[in-house]
Amino acid sequence: MEFIRNFPFFSVAVFLFSAVICSVLKPRAARIWTVAAETAVLAFSACVLYYTWSTGEFFRYNMGHFDAPWSNQLRAGVLEGVAATGFSLILLLSHIGGMRYVNADIENKKQSAYCTLLNLIGAALMALAYTNDLFTGYVFLEIMTLSSCGILMIRRAGRTALAATRYMVINLLGSGLFLLGTCLFYGITGHLLMEYIGAGVATLDATGDYAVPLTVTIGLVCAGLAIKAGLFPFHTWMPDTYGTATPTSSAVLSGIVSKGYIFLLVKIMYRVAGVNTEAMTAARHILYVFGILGIILGSVWAMRSAYLNRMIAFSSAAQIGYIFVGIGLGGTAGFTAALFQLIAHGLTKPLLFLSGARLAESSGDSQYFADLQGAAHRNRAAGAAFTVAALSMVGIPLLAGFPVKLYFAIASVQHGILVDAVTLLTLAVSTLLNALYFIRTAIRIYTPSVRPAEKNESQVVIDKKSDPGLAVAAVGFALAIVSLGVFPGSLSSLITTGLSMFA
Amino acid sequence: MKKAKKAPKTQPETAKVSGTAASSIKKWLDFDLDIDSLPVPPPRESAEDDGGDETPLLSRIPKSAPRFVYTALAAICSIVLTATLILTVEGMPRYGEDQDYMDTVTYEYITHGMEYTGAVNIVAGIILEYRAFDTLGESFVLFCAVTCVLVLLRADSADSMPEDVVFRDLSHDAILRRTVLAIVPLVFMFGVYVLLNGHLSPGGGFSGGAVIGAGLVMVSVAYGGDVSGRIVSERVFKIVTTCALSFYCLGKSYTFFTGANGLHSIVGNGTPGNILSAGLILPLNVAVGMVVACTVYGIYRMFDKRSF
Numbered sequence: 182m183e184f185i186r187n188f189p190f191f192s193v194a195v196f197l198f199s200a201v202i203c204s205v206l207k208p209r210a211a212r213i214w215t216v217a218a219e220t221a222v223l224a225f226s227a228c229v230l231y232y233t234w235s236t237g238e239f240f241r242y243n244m245g246h247f248d249a250p251w252s253n254q255l256r257a258g259v260l261e262g263v264a265a266t267g268f269s270l271i272l273l274l275s276h277i278g279g280m281r282y283v284n285a286d287i288e289n290k291k292q293s294a295y296c297t298l299l300n301l302i303g304a305a306l307m308a309l310a311y312t313n314d315l316f317t318g319y320v321f322l323e324i325m326t327l328s329s330c331g332i333l334m335i336r337r338a339g340r341t342a343l344a345a346t347r348y349m350v351i352n353l354l355g356s357g358l359f360l361l362g363t364c365l366f367y368g369i370t371g372h373l374l375m376e377y378i379g380a381g382v383a384t385l386d387a388t389g390d391y392a393v394p395l396t397v398t399i400g401l402v403c404a405g406l407a408i409k410a411g412l413f414p415f416h417t418w419m420p421d422t423y424g425t426a427t428p429t430s431s432a433v434l435s436g437i438v439s440k441g442y443i444f445l446l447v448k449i450m451y452r453v454a455g456v457n458t459e460a461m462t463a464a465r466h467i468l469y470v471f472g473i474l475g476i477i478l479g480s481v482w483a484m485r486s487a488y489l490n491r492m493i494a495f496s497s498a499a500q501i502g503y504i505f506v507g508i509g510l511g512g513t514a515g516f517t518a519a520l521f522q523l524i525a526h527g528l529t530k531p532l533l534f535l536s537g538a539r540l541a542e543s544s545g546d547s548q549y550f551a552d553l554q555g556a557a558h559r560n561r562a563a564g565a566a567f568t569v570a571a572l573s574m575v576g577i578p579l580l581a582g583f584p585v586k587l588y589f590a591i592a593s594v595q596h597g598i599l600v601d602a603v604t605l606l607t608l609a610v611s612t613l614l615n616a617l618y619f620i621r622t623a624i625r626i627y628t629p630s631v632r633p634a635e636k637n638e639s640q641v642v643i644d645k646k647s648d649p650g651l652a653v654a655a656v657g658f659a660l661a662i663v664s665l666g667v668f669p670g671s672l673s674s675l676i677t678t679g680l681s682m683f684a
Numbered sequence: 685m686k687k688a689k690k691a692p693k694t695q696p697e698t699a700k701v702s703g704t705a706a707s708s709i710k711k712w713l714d715f716d717l718d719i720d721s722l723p724v725p726p727p728r729e730s731a732e733d734d735g736g737d738e739t740p741l742l743s744r745i746p747k748s749a750p751r752f753v754y755t756a757l758a759a760i761c762s763i764v765l766t767a768t769l770i771l772t773v774e775g776m777p778r779y780g781e782d783q784d785y786m787d788t789v790t791y792e793y794i795t796h797g798m799e800y801t802g803a804v805n806i807v808a809g810i811i812l813e814y815r816a817f818d819t820l821g822e823s824f825v826l827f828c829a830v831t832c833v834l835v836l837l838r839a840d841s842a843d844s845m846p847e848d849v850v851f852r853d854l855s856h857d858a859i860l861r862r863t864v865l866a867i868v869p870l871v872f873m874f875g876v877y878v879l880l881n882g883h884l885s886p887g888g889g890f891s892g893g894a895v896i897g898a899g900l901v902m903v904s905v906a907y908g909g910d911v912s913g914r915i916v917s918e919r920v921f922k923i924v925t926t927c928a929l930s931f932y933c934l935g936k937s938y939t940f941f942t943g944a945n946g947l948h949s950i951v952g953n954g955t956p957g958n959i960l961s962a963g964l965i966l967p968l969n970v971a972v973g974m975v976v977a978c979t980v981y982g983i984y985r986m987f988d989k990r991s992f
Contacts, residue, residue, distance in 0.1 A: 182944070182945050182946065186944075187941065187944065187945070190937075190940060190941070190944065194933065194937050194940075197820070197824060197933050198930065198933045198934070198937075200824070200827070201827070201925075201926055201929045201930050201933065202926075202930075204827075204831065204922070204925070204926065205922055205926050242944050243943055243944050244816065244817040244940045244943070244944070245813065245814070245816055245817075245939055245940055245943040245944075246800075246813075246939070246942070246943035246949065247800070247813075247814055247943070250788065250789055251789065251792055251793075251814050252814050252815065252816075252817075252943075253814075253815055253816070253817035253818060290838075291835055291838070294831050294834060294835050297831055298828070298831060298832075298835075301824065301827075301828050301831075304824070308821070314817075314818075316815075316818055317817055317818050317821065320818050320821035320822055320825065323821075323825050324821060324824055324825055324828050327825065327828045327829055327832055328828050328831075328832070330832060331828070331831060331835055334832075334835065334836055335835045361769075365772065365776070368776055368777065369776065369777065369786075370786065371786030371787060371788065371789060371790070372788075372789060373789075391775055391776070391777070392775070393771055393772055393774075393775040394772045394775045394776050397768055397769070397771075397772040398772075
């Protein structure tokens with residue numbers, strides 16, 4: 182066996198081991214160690230992606246001396262490689278970009294714990310990307326839930342405890358439903374490995390045995406993961422959560438944690454429950470409806486927000502809606518659109534949170550739009566980064582958001598007049614709403630400030646504090662967004678290849 | 685859709701501030717409209733209570749009957765979910781009903797489990813050999829939980845324990861002290877037994893660790909944190925947790941690596957039934973047990989005194 186086939190396992194193990202190590206290191210050492218681990222895993226993931234793409238084959242990896250179906254197993258194909266690479270890149274950049282805020286927001290004694298939790302999130306994401314076993318998926322789902330609560334409440338500021346509690350309750354509801362679903366899958370098929378459950382489900386679907394348990398199981402799993410991902414109407418934790426956490430936490434939670442759940446859901450649809458079994462088709466249609474509602478209402482709430490973080494958070498609810506619309510549309514086109522959006526939004530949202538935090542900092546630590554006026558003049562780099570991300574969210578060509586909308590439009594035209602009309606109309610309305618609030622924000626930060634405090638001064642106060650970490654992260658994210666916008670075909674062809682390997 | 689209901693309430697105020705809706709939209713786009721003075725987004729004070737108007741759905745419920753509506757909705761959801769699950773259970777395969785394809789995995793575990801893993805206790809064989817990756821994840825769930833509790837409850841310089849919170853201090857209760865003194869050695873011994881015999885008899889790392897952790901909690905309750913702190917100080921806690929988890933992580937990684945690559949593992953299975961048998965299961969049980977004991981005790985101390 183080629184050595185490179187160990188890399189998926191190494192990705193998980195490196196993060197787990199460095200989580201343990203970080204808990205006893207001094208804060209500075211823990212930070213350096215964590216960034217090193219994130220970089221190493223990014224390299225591993227990129228190698229796996231390249232390897233699976235160049236050989237055109239997926240591979241399985243037995244966790245131990247026993248063959249399937251007796252033991253746990255990992256599996257890596259192009260899609261797993263894409264997800265792992267995307268997740269580790271976003272994790273690394275979000276961590277580097279928000280490091281100065283982490284240092285300021287979190288007590289020094291707890292910084293090592295913060296690094297530990299980030300490592301655990303990384304391990305969970307890698308495991309969710311690569312696992313071929315439903316129960317392993319559940320175990321790492323729990324690690325992800327707990328550690329995301331940890332990185333939320335580690336900042337002692339105002340509402341974080343409330344936000345974390347709310348996040349915890351909704352997430353545990355999702356976990357509970359997913360666990361029930363997993364148990365029922367085991368009960369009706371006798372397996373936990375995805376292919377074997379998949380084969381069992383296909384048989385049951387054909388024969389019609391255990392129809393009620395099968396339907397309920399699929400419903401529970403879909404509902405559980407959709408709740409955890411924050412699909413409307415279970416997005417109510419988002420504004421407080423993203424609004425009060427330290428920027429790195431917001432970036433990690435919105436950029437990758439919710440995406441990890443969705444990736445697992447897509448995996449289950451393709452490899453466990455079957456995309457086109459009767460029950461799954463029904464479940465996908467329901468997800469589609471909630472996705473459409475989420476897109477519109479998320480945007481409406483975002484427009485009504487009085488401060489920046491909250492607006493970005495509500496726009497997340499809308500963007501998660503897009504992914505579920507893609508899943509609901511189904512077919513290769515629909516899933517390609519959904520997964521493209523998963524990566525594109527994962528790259529854009531952290532940049533919004535990080536540059537937004539910088540803009541707020543140069544406006545006297547205020548997230549209120551009134552105070553943000555002219556922020557882009559006080560800090561030009563952050564303003565530029567925010568504008569790139571905001572325009573991408575709107576869907577301006579040459580940025581990552583444009584191909585997303587294009588793919589959704591393409592995916593929608595194969596589904597008859599009603600779905601077609603609803604999807605296209607929603608896309609149009611949502612683009613309009615996005616443009617209204619994002620471009621308005623961009624204009625606001627570029628409008629010279631008229632606040633009384635600064636009227637007396639003849640010049641704009643330029644925020645000169647240097648933040649090399651944020652600069653690196655912003656350049657990285659912006660490059661990724663632009664290259665996705667200019668060459669969308671490269672990613673979408675990877676996704677299509679990956680989806681064909683999935684089945 | 686729900687916004688329409690909202691409109692009448694906010695319209696008059698909007699009008700007061702900025703004239704007609706059309707002009708306020710124009711102002712909104714020109715940002716002449718002072719957003720803070722708009723009635724729709726809540727001012728900072730009202731945002732403190734429950735997200736104010738921006739919290740969707742629930743906040744739309746009339747203020748007079750929110751608790752009732754909430755309770756009713758919750759009850760309906762619970763009843764529907766319960767009914768669905770009962771219906772599901774009704775449709776599940778009966779216990780012992782013959783379904784060949786469902787029993788492949790369990791049959792293999794029962795017939796060959798002892799032979800392949802060397803563990804007489806098949807459950808230990810399953811969780812620490814066949815499905816060791818899941819168990820590795822589970823022990824990291826514990827680690828994650830204790831890290832979160834430390835983050836949340838650890839008394840830091842900024843906020844110490846509020847003065848008015850008085851915990852019932854039982855450490856001067858003579859009856860409790862004598863009883864604990866008599867019981868604790870047995871509890872520890874039982875815990876160690878469960879831990880070390882995990883591969884031979886029912887038990888293992890999780891249960892043995894929980895027993896030992898309970899023993900530590902008893903000492904802490906009866907004699908106070910100073911005495912139990914002499915057994916498990918913060919330093920000991922960190923060293924034990926780190927060493928045990930590192931050992932688990934590295935040891936199991938070795939098994940996974942050799943297994944997946946088809947290499948020979950230097951860890952043999954020994955003779956099933958001997959105390960030194962079943963490969964890595966015994967040391968892994970000890971490692972898991974230590975993590976569990978430390979977690980149970982650590983979480984108790986954090987809730988009790990917010991420090992070790």
